[in-house]
Amino acid sequence: MTDSSDLIICEYCDSVYQRPPLARNERAHCQRCNAVIERRPWLGLDQLLALNLTAGMLLAFVSFYPILSVQNQGRNNAASLADSVWALVDGPISAIAAVVGASLILVPALQVTLLTWLLSFAHFRQRAPGFRWSMRTLEVLRPWSMLEVFLLGALVSVVKLTGRVEAAPAAGLFALAALTLLMIGIAGRDLRLLWKQVP
Numbered sequence: 001m002t003d004s005s006d007l008i009i010c011e012y013c014d015s016v017y018q019r020p021p022l023a024r025n026e027r028a029h030c031q032r033c034n035a036v037i038e039r040r041p042w043l044g045l046d047q048l049l050a051l052n053l054t055a056g057m058l059l060a061f062v063s064f065y066p067i068l069s070v071q072n073q074g075r076n077n078a079a080s081l082a083d084s085v086w087a088l089v090d091g092p093i094s095a096i097a098a099v100v101g102a103s104l105i106l107v108p109a110l111q112v113t114l115l116t117w118l119l120s121f122a123h124f125r126q127r128a129p130g131f132r133w134s135m136r137t138l139e140v141l142r143p144w145s146m147l148e149v150f151l152l153g154a155l156v157s158v159v160k161l162t163g164r165v166e167a168a169p170a171a172g173l174f175a176l177a178a179l180t181l182l183m184i185g186i187a188g189r190d191l192r193l194l195w196k197q198v199p
């Protein structure tokens with residue numbers, strides 16, 4: 001009898017296939033609707049773990065180091081990600097601070113923590129305690145990380161402010177750009193390989 005983990009179902013037309021052996025960076029397409037049914041990523045689990053740890057360090061950096069530096073009438077103001085959230089807490093729309101804090105700091109921090117937990121055990125070919133819950137939570141969290149939206153907003157702010165005041169991107173902005181790319185590459189990717197590679 002065929003092990004059900006050897007079978008794969010097309011998400012678009014429900015055709016069932018035997019899982020094909022794939023080389024790194026290869027894809028398998030559904031013969032009926034041509035959708036991608038399986039892909040083998042070019043990054044292995046250990047590389048993902050290394051990138052994930054890097055993302056954790058970058059997140060800590062952008063949370064507390066300035067992203068934008070503004071000079072106006074001799075006064076210098078610099079704001080980090082955490083400063084942006086605190087500025088909203090003190091302002092007239094303080095309720096928004098909770099949403100911004102969650103989508104910019106809490107959700108990415110949870111994603112990095114859960115991935116580090118899962119991938120650290122996967123390094124030793126073991127399933128981490130709470131594996132199923134962690135995998136489901138990562139899927140739920142995926143749409144709630146808004147780092148790329150904030151990055152876009154920060155870039156627009158630098159462009160708009162230049163000319164009115166002396167505004168310059170600080171080291172945190174470059175770290176934020178790197179973190180955003182990493183989070184899209186790590187947390188945004190299909191993590192189903194963990195189910196297969198860590199039995």
Ligand SMILES: [Zn+2]
Pocket residue numbers: 010011012013014015030031032033034035
């Ligand atoms: Zn199909």
